[in-house]
Amino acid sequence: MIEVVRGGIVESRHRVHVAVADEGGALMASCGKPEMEVFYRSAAKPFQALPLVEDGVVERFRLTEEELALCCASHEGEPAHLAGTRSILARCGLDESSLRCGPHPPFSDREARALVRAGEEPRPVHNNCSGKHAGMLALAVAKGWDTEGYHEIDHPVQRRMLAEVSRWTGVPEARVGTAVDGCGVTCFSVPLAAMAASFARFAAAAHRGEAPARIVAAMLRYPFMVGGTGRACTEVMTRTGSRAFVKLGAEGVYGGGLPERGLGFAIKISDGSRRAVELALVRVLFALGALGEDEVDDLGRFARPRLRNTRGEEVGEMRATFALEWA
């Protein structure tokens, strides 16, 4: 459990599920129900970016390492993220008008306010998934596929994404659950343990210098491009260095891999809570040795979340009471 404590009394509780797997798919450690079906949501982005490396799209359009990191991002809509998205699109002869992600205000409060002050409405480029969408469009252009409808479930782009999820999880395509994600593309569900195994295989392949190495290197060298100011992915990967890469998914999901150890993990908070999954992530990385005590301390609000009220007073805290059980 993750407990939310106010004035010493537990006010709310979040149920935590964790699976840790190795490259062979063996469950190394767990908490809760590792067999539960979970959607990756945005935690699938490293897998969704892989075709850009494997199919030569990075070379063909000379995508930079920062742009590759942005293809794996749930970003804050900060200037670097918007510029990167536009640059990816420009490199393959497109512009913002090809993006089919829906608009939402930048996640960054500062950028959201700036947009309002400028009298502008949010556009697809501000969508936290716009980097991924730009990458999908680059894949479509490189492959000679129609860019119109790239987000639809039967488009070759989305079929390829399904194939990647099936390949890395080992779950047959017909048994990977599909639905529509918040940004309009296909999202995928598998058992939590299979999701952990997919990250273990991706991490191990990265360690061997195979195609995932380019993705993992980009994420770890440019963690700002994978999230942005104040995001857990960015703050955590700034501290793990080469020990671990991590990616948030909507509805209380995190996935990640430890390349040097060939391990992967997946976390799901039953109720979909983001505040809980960020604390759970720090605890899991600590338990796996990917973060040391000093690094955990340094993670401040992600490691020791405090409840503050609108007066700025500390009125409570969140605490983790779950532990991994090792197989």
Add this chain to the structure above:
Amino acid sequence: MIEVVRGGIVESRHRVHVAVADEGGALMASCGKPEMEVFYRSAAKPFQALPLVEDGVVERFRLTEEELALCCASHEGEPAHLAGTRSILARCGLDESSLRCGPHPPFSDREARALVRAGEEPRPVHNNCSGKHAGMLALAVAKGWDTEGYHEIDHPVQRRMLAEVSRWTGVPEARVGTAVDGCGVTCFSVPLAAMAASFARFAAAAHRGEAPARIVAAMLRYPFMVGGTGRACTEVMTRTGSRAFVKLGAEGVYGGGLPERGLGFAIKISDGSRRAVELALVRVLFALGALGEDEVDDLGRFARPRLRNTRGEEVGEMRATFALEWA
């Protein structure tokens, strides 16, 4: 449970706890753990407004019925809410500078954007609890208490609030849990069943024409002042008429009473989810006969919540799988 379903697959789950009690404190129906300790948070506001009626503050300062409703509000920060708060303060010789609630942007997106466009920072009057704070200040002035520090736990205003919670729950003051709320005043915790009983007693007293009748009448006549555009409290009370009054609390709480039947209820979502408690509220009111089928249908997104993505597409739904067990 409240289930969040995407593409036919359950993505997230919220655990629901409900207690329904009568005036005598008997548990009439329940779901989950009616004995669990819960903070009322803003669901305490009808009780916190009662001294304004009982101690003659309403008459002394000629508070209108709309202003009394606003004292029970978690409001959207719309013009009527700001004007009402300022009016209450002016009636007792104060102004915005006496408010000790912390600032936050208006809950209303439209008002929040308008504030940014005007180049203004959020002020305490925009806090969703500013009506309650204005009421507390009116009480302090009427009683001749120092208005400075009215929000602090040992101030006579907050002691009086504790006394009201103890009185209506029947829980001795020493056993009512206290902490600091999001707006800076004291908040209270009791077992869920005791919270339900407090609403039953308040509802029954209202039905007998005692002081709570003024509070309930104000909330039901001016549901907009208790919430605002698009809020569940407002939308639900617009439809229940005299059959029920309801009040949201932070961290997944709802309380309410059925005056004509002398029943009260309290709902807590374990994880603190607002999306879940709003659906649970509609289901509980339907189960108790305070909403008919047509009224439930008419409640649209609160009764049959749909998940939509940023493209506006319907990608899933929420559904309630819990049922009340009658004692």
